[in-house]
Amino acid sequence: EAQVTQNPRYLITVTGKKLTVTCSQNMNHEYMSWYRQDPGLGLRQIYYSMNVEVTDKGDVPEGYKVSRKEKRNFPLILESPSPNQTSLYFCASSWTASNQPQHFGDGTRLSIL
Amino acid sequence: QKEVEQNSGPLSVPEGAIASLNCTYSDRGSQSFFWYRQYSGKSPELIMFIYSNGDKEDGRFTAQLNKASQYVSLLIRDSQPSDSATYLCAVRPLNAGKSTFGDGTTLTVKP
Numbered sequence: 001e002a003q004v005t006q007n008p009r010y011l012i013t014v015t016g017k018k019l020t021v022t023c024s025q026n027m028n029h030e031y032m033s034w035y036r037q038d039p040g041l042g043l044r045q046i047y048y049s050m051n052v053e054v055t056d057k058g059d060v061p062e063g064y065k066v067s068r069k070e071k072r073n074f075p076l077i078l079e080s081p082s083p084n085q086t087s088l089y090f091c092a093s094s095w096t097a098s099n100q101p102q103h104f105g106d107g108t109r110l111s112i113l
Numbered sequence: 114q115k116e117v118e119q120n121s122g123p124l125s126v127p128e129g130a131i132a133s134l135n136c137t138y139s140d141r142g143s144q145s146f147f148w149y150r151q152y153s154g155k156s157p158e159l160i161m162f163i164y165s166n167g168d169k170e171d172g173r174f175t176a177q178l179n180k181a182s183q184y185v186s187l188l189i190r191d192s193q194p195s196d197s198a199t200y201l202c203a204v205r206p207l208n209a210g211k212s213t214f215g216d217g218t219t220l221t222v223k224p
Contacts, residue, residue, distance in 0.1 A: 033212060042201060042216040043157070050210050058211065090156055097210045099145035099164055102203075104156040 002027045006091050006105035013081060014113050021076045021108050023091030031097045032074040033058070034066065036087040037107075043090065049074055050097050081112045116140060117204050119215035128224050132189040136202030136215055139183065144207040146178055146185045151199045151217070160200070161187060192222040 004025045013019055025032065033048040035058075045058030049068040063085055065077040074093075078085060089108045094100035120135040134148070145164055149157035161176040163169045163185065169176045175188040185204075189196055202215040 031210065033210070035214075040216060043203075043214040045212055045214075048210040048212070056210055059213075097205075098207050099162075099205065101147055101159040101162050102212070104158070107156050 002103070004091055004093055004103050004105035006089075006108050008108060009106065010109050012111040012113065015082055016080050019078050019081060019110075021078075021089060021091075021110070023074045023076065023105060024072050025074075025091075025093040025103070026072065027093065027095075027103065028071065029093035029095055029103075030071070031095070031100070031102075032068065032091065032093045033102065034064070034074070034076050035090045035092065036060065036085075037090060038087050046076070046089075048097075078110075081110075083112050086110060086112045115215075116213045117202055117215040119200075119202050119218045121218070123219040123221060125221045125223060126192050128192060128194060128222055130192050130222075132192045132196065132220055132222070134187040134189075134200050134202075134218050134220070136185045136187075136204075137183055138185070138202075138204045138213075140204065140206065140213075141180075141183065142206045143183075143204045145205040146176070147203040147205070148174075148176060148185075148187045149201040149203060150196075151201055153199075157201055189220075192220075194222050194224050197221050 034046040035043040047066040092102035163176040199217040
């Protein structure tokens with residue numbers, strides 16, 4: 001089954017404790033992206049990757065890091081989480097960066113206390 | 114001005130009516146336009162995409178694009194209670210990684 005898998009689905013943690021949210025896709029997509037969704041603010045792009053070893057900032061990259069060492073994986077790293085990073089996070093992928101719809105993971109709800 | 118703006122909701126229509134969702138965008142370099150549906154607590158799922166000016170129909174859904182006016186819309190005919198969700202408009206430029214979403218319009222279809 002074609003899918004984008006995120007882990008964990010839910011996480012409650014404390015300020016400053018490094019965490020990683022994993023994202024993996026099995027569709028051989030070149031493009032992957034991370035979004036956060038806050039009430040009334042739609043989806044805001046954090047980082048995206050056009051292909052392996054190619055990443056770039058989205059609209060809200062502060063406080064986040066990413067890497068793309070393999071085509072299928074695109075982890076999101078919060079090195080020193082803060083309460084303002086409490087949000088619902090989605091990973092998405094598509095064949096290319098151009099006119100392709102994105103497939104979304106089920107989301108990760110992060111709470112930073 | 115936001116890059117992608119959707120008509121403010123919530124929008125409520127009776128069952129069987131036509132629901133009209135609108136979206137305007139500011140970047141004239143935008144090439145691809147998408148409508149996603151998101152049920153509460155779930156991930157967005159693709160409803161329609163459109164690249165060329167005009168109308169594109171898929172079942173009860175019609176997407177309309179007017180690049181000169183920088184406007185894209187989604188019409189839902191014969192609305193059903195199961196269509197009740199938040200609809201997100203997304204815009205992508207050609208061959209670039211940025212993808213911009215509107216804030217969403219919440220639709221309620223009343224039986």
